[in-house]
Amino acid sequence: MDNQNSRKQSVMVTVDGKTREYPAGITFGEIASVYQKNYPHQIALAVRNGKIRELFKKVDQDCTVDFLTLVDDTGNKTYNRTATIILMKAISEVVGADKIEEIKMEFAIGNGYYCSKKGDFEITDELVEQIKAKMQEYVDKDLYIIKKSMPLDEANAIFTQQKMTDKVRLFKYRGSSSVNVYNLDGYYDYYYGFMLPSTGYVKYFDLQKYEDGLVLILPQKENPTVIEAFKPLPKLFRSMEIASDWGEKLGIDTVSDLNDQIRQGGFNELVLVQEALQERRISEIASDIVSRGGIKFVMIAGPTSSGKTTFSHRLSVQLRTHGLTPHPIAVDDYFVDREKTPRQPNGDYDFECLEAIDTKKFNDDMCALLAGERVELPTFNFVTGKREYKGNFKQLGADDVLVIEGIHGLNDKMSYALPAESKYKIYISALTTLNIDEHNRIPTTDGRLLRRLVRDARTRGASAKRTIQMWPSVRKGETENIFPFQEGADAMFNSALIYELAVLKQFAEPLLYNIEPGEPEYFEAVRLLKFLSYFLGVSTEELPMNSIVREFVGGSCFKV
Secondary structure, eight states, rough: HHHHHOOOEEEEEETTTTEEETTTTBBHHHHHHGGGGGGGOOOEEEEEEEEEEEETOOOOOEEEEEEEOOOOOOHHHEEEEEHHHHHHHHHHHHGGGGGGGEEEEEEEETTTTEEEESSSOOOHHHHHHHHHHHHHHHHTTOOOOEEEEEEHHHHHHHHHHTTTTHHHHHHTTOOEEEEEEEEEEEEEOOOSSOOSBBGGGGGEEEEEEETTTEEEEEOOTTTOOOOOOOOOOOHHHHHHHHHOOOHHHTTTBBHHHHHOOOOOOHHHHHHHHHHHHHHHHHHHHHHHHHOOOOOOOOEEEEEETTTTTHHHHHHHHHHHTTTOEEEEGGGGGGGGGGEEEEEESTTTTTSGGGGGGGHHHHHHHHHHHTTOOEEEEEEETTTTTTEEEEEEEOOTTTTTTEEETTTTOOOOOTTTTTTTTGGEEEEOOOOOOEEEEEEEEEHHHHHHHHHHHHIIIIIIOOOOHHHHHHHHHHHHHHHHHHHGGGGGOOOOOOOOOOOOHHHHHHHHHHHHSSSTTSSSTTTHHHHHHHHHTOOOOOOSTSSSSTTHHHHHHHOSSOOO
């Protein structure tokens, strides 16, 4: 029997426990359309026998299929990625490829994604409206997005012709002779991650001019059909812009730039320069604190794995150079007794809400210290769930300052009784500005997640599976308790180091490989592993002992 006759004519596909017969070669998207009515949100991807498949892929064997929608994290990222290729094609067509030197998807600002440009054109409100109209035209036409595996030399030729040499340099570090390329109506691009099958899926977006670039505004995962008004965050934007400028001055905008530095033996110098830049910024913050006069409470807050503890130590050292005597205070020591801790809807303790802190006792103690009284400060026993007193007395002198670290440090409800002029608030986060290439940004949350994966395994014996499992809850706490107050900070500190992902790679990869197919955390593990595969790994030998990265990989000179 020849191959044509032996080829399967139909496939048996099981969805939601029910098996149906379909013609062989049907796409997952066609099957999804049958079941869309059972899902409250748009189906974005299929999961065949535990492996994610894009909807334009064909079904060629019997299988069990589940679906991911736009409210799933992977589905949301797929929507954002598809909106990005639509934007890039629209810019290319409206502006003209010959005028474009670089279009770079830089970083997230609230619900928007900032996009910068280099080239012989200016971003105006009129131009942005033209680009937005072109994007809408593509959406209305519902153009197919075609994925093709190409030999590397063929892909390099296409991207060289399109002046996307950043991709050509990135592919140099891939251990593969082929690469998956997306084609949107003659416009070719490369993305790490999945894509929707056509432009018609991207129904909700907005585009605005912002600073010298533009902002692509997309729905949040929780409300995939709602475009919220863009809220500028000028202080956060400035911090991100400074980090991008640092990277540009160092000649490192993308992963391939970093890999080139490592390959050429420039890693040690890069580390020294980056650490020096951070130390300079810490010194500037210390100088500002001193220049204000009367500051007694330095309040430090930021999302998880921002390096708050190391930063606090390094800031304290800088304050000492100005003649001040800093004293660390951990807000965690003011937790209410365990039985009084509020609970989440699922019954777990909610340690991240403000009500988990005895704010009255904290304010009473801090006001007493401000008045010059001698106060015994508590220590929280996390085993018994009780506050204890062990003779930790403090009394503030003229040159004493309290360095207070805690997630609610920027919330005035935390320190409601303290005079505003006695407080200096610092927001710290790892604001990654390094890109995989010009169109593939690295979310700041990915850097922090990898930091936490490594630290949790080293200090708590926690598996990567457990850390990933807890991450949505951690992120929810940050969104509710930290991010709303970041613009009220007196200073922002970016703890991300441009080289750190090359260091974290060697620690994170073995942890992620322990997550097995079929486990709920497997998809995220695969995504992170692919992301890390772009980096050349380096050892920790050349890292200074006071580096923020040491807080996560070990070897710090501070007690972290």
